[in-house]
Amino acid sequence: MKKLNISYEKRKGLYGYGFIAIWFIGAIFFFIIPIVKSFIYSFNIVTPEDSRLSQVWAGIENYKSIFLVDPKYRQYLVQVLRDTAIQTPIILVFSLFVAIVINQEFRGRAFARSVFFLPVIIATGPVYAIITGDIETSGSASAAQFTTMFSTDMVDELLEFIGVYGLSDKFTEFMSEATGDILNLVWKCGIQIIVFLAALQGIPPSAKEVASIEGATAWEFFWKVTLSYVSPMILVNFVYTIIDTFTDPSNPVMGRIHDIQSGWEYGKAAAMAWSYFAVVLVIVGVIFALMNKIIYYDD
Amino acid sequence: MASEAYKNNNAVSGLLNKIKPKKQEKEPKRSRKEEKARFKKRLENLTPAEQKYLKRKRAFDKGWPILRALIVFGLCFVILYPLLYMVSAAFRPQAEMNDPTIIWLPRSFTMSNINDAIRAMDFWNTLKRTLFINIGCSVVQVVTCALTGYGFARFNFKGKTAFFLVVVLMILVPSQIILIPQYAFFRYFNPLGIYHLITGNYINLIDTPLTMYMPAITANGIRAGLFIFLFRQSFRGLPKELEDAAALDGCNPLRTFTQVMVPNAGSTFLTVFLFSIVWYWNDYYVSTSFFTKNSTIALELKNLSTTLKIVIFGNADTAVTVRELIVWMESGCLISILPLLVLYAALQKYFTEGIARSGLTGM
Secondary structure, three states: OOOOOOOHHHHHHHHHHHHHHHHHHHHHHHHHHHHHHHHHHOOEEEEEOOOOEEEEEOOOHHHHHHHHHOOOHHHHHHHHHHHHHHHHHHHHHHHHHHHHHHHOOOOOHHHHHHHHHHHHHHOOOHHHHHHHHHHHHHOOHHHHHHHHHOOHHHHHHHHHHHOOOOOOHHHHHHHHHHHOOHHHHHHHOHHHHHHHHHHHHOOOHHHHHHHHHOOOOHHHHHHHHHHHHHHHHHHHHHHHHHHHHHOOOOOHHHHHHHHHHHOOOHHHHHHHHHHHHHHHHHHHHHHHHHHHHHOOOOO | OHHHHHHHHHHHHHHHHHHOOOOOOOOOOOOHHHHHHHHHHHHHOOOHHHHHHHHHHHHHHHHHHHHHHHHHHHHHHHHHHHHHHHHHHHOOOHHHHHOOOOOOOOOOOOOHHHHHHHHHHOHHHHHHHHHHHHHHHHHHHHHHHHHHHHHHHHOOOOOHHHHHHHHHHHHHOOHHHHHHHHHHHHHOEOHHHOHHHHHOOOEOOOOOOHHHHHHHHOOOOOOHHHHHHHHHHHHHOOOOHHHHHHHHOOOOHHHHHHHHHHHHOHHHHHHHHHHHHHHHHHOOHHHHHHOOOOOOHHHHHHOHHHHHHHHHHOOOOOOOOOOOOHHHHHHHHHHHHHHHHHHHHHHHHHHHHHHHHOOHHHO
16 A cells, blocks of 8 residues: 655644544534624624524614613623722732742641632532622621621721721722622632642742842742742733633623523624623733733743 | 763762761750840841841741731631531521521531422432533543643644634633524534435424533533643643654554553643533533523522422412521532532542642643
């Protein structure tokens, strides 16, 4: 039999196509076609008929109506943007802090680690909604006690204790927003902690050695060594956190889109989803461009 | 010559071994006063700046472990609190829920809440269905995502960047954008595009597990983009020499993949498998679109308060607050996440340690 005369490189390339083929076939049916269709839907008035969806071209009518007519969409959009803007930096700082703590050697570290990763297992499902719902609304004795531990008063008292008086209302509001739900915060950080922990373990021992010989304090070590080695992962976590918050099924915009969809207004729902996605994409893009400049790469 | 060098080398290392202190002898314990005096003596001959540094370092070294213990304990408490509360409420008679003297331990234990929740959720059948969808989809998704990830990691072909852009888009695009067309695809399923021409009908796949299996088999299931990305990073981190050696020995790339690369990426497989199981188990956003009945545990749990009212009070419109239902809700939660918790407890050792090598760092 005559062997096909193809170079090794070319043959390897063909194998590459072979490896991604099954995914790509699926992606055509379950990703590319749907995404194109939904983009077309967003410019049409779509109504379900007995065996297909009928489309009537409507131009930008859908987009106009969701922004100008829909009473809730704009409000929800602003709310989600504001929540994300407040939460993301807090989640990042907090998860980096936790990762540093559980990267150190101490007794019970294995236990602490498995507890900190627990939210990853639970926090994405309806269980989480029930758990947080209980804490907020159940009013049973222990839950109530617990929530007051982290309420605004606590923040105020703490600030007064440190000697800070008469802060503006806006700042207090911000603080209570930020600390009012420590529970929520801790439960949202699972993946980010894992990512930071992996990055921390990638800091070469030589860097630690040099720093300790030069007499760096833990504080200096953090700012000058840890932070620069971890910076690529800060970007990863930033993007992950934003995507995760925006696509969280429990956020109001996602809920609104789902409601509209259930009411068979596919064109409108698609327009909402696309305008939402555009906003997310712009934000992620801007952050990516800004952060990429200050990141330190070790190669 | 060579052996001499070897000998020399040996001699040096032997010397080094001798120089190395055998094992640091434990310092005799001193009283706090002595310790303080020693520290002061040590400071005497130093410049003020050095003194300041040492003092600060000492204070930090002493204070930090205590602070750390407090922080770790507090955060563990915050995370474990809802779970402990769940267990406490699940086994508590409903009447004891409003008793202010009871915080954690109820006066009497009862299994009736759990039994009611099992009845309301049709738990055993739902569990079977969920396991069938969940385990099956996770396994095939891990395999196909690994293949795809390997393709992106190690082969050069035309249009690779464009293909990979699709993967990145899969991570970024929120699922609700593509859900409606996907629904239409499954509702009016038209195999090979000719079924409709021949029979004049469509196949309705809604409410069948195929709606979950078909995307999973083609590496397009829940969060597949992220998994492909993880596998790509992880395979890229493995040394290229492994494959070159295998290729020289006559392995074709598929065999190289299954016999050389896969065994070396064990921790990534485990991590992705665990994530995949968890996300399928917890998913309700995608499955509400494809299942009209409460077919999975997550869907049952989402509608638990309604089904509970039917089972316990015989009427879905009974005016009962969530608070009165809480013991049953918590019982439902408990039995729903128990399988996940068991799995996590079994795998957590590999999971928490293996994650560092899972390729996340290479992003």
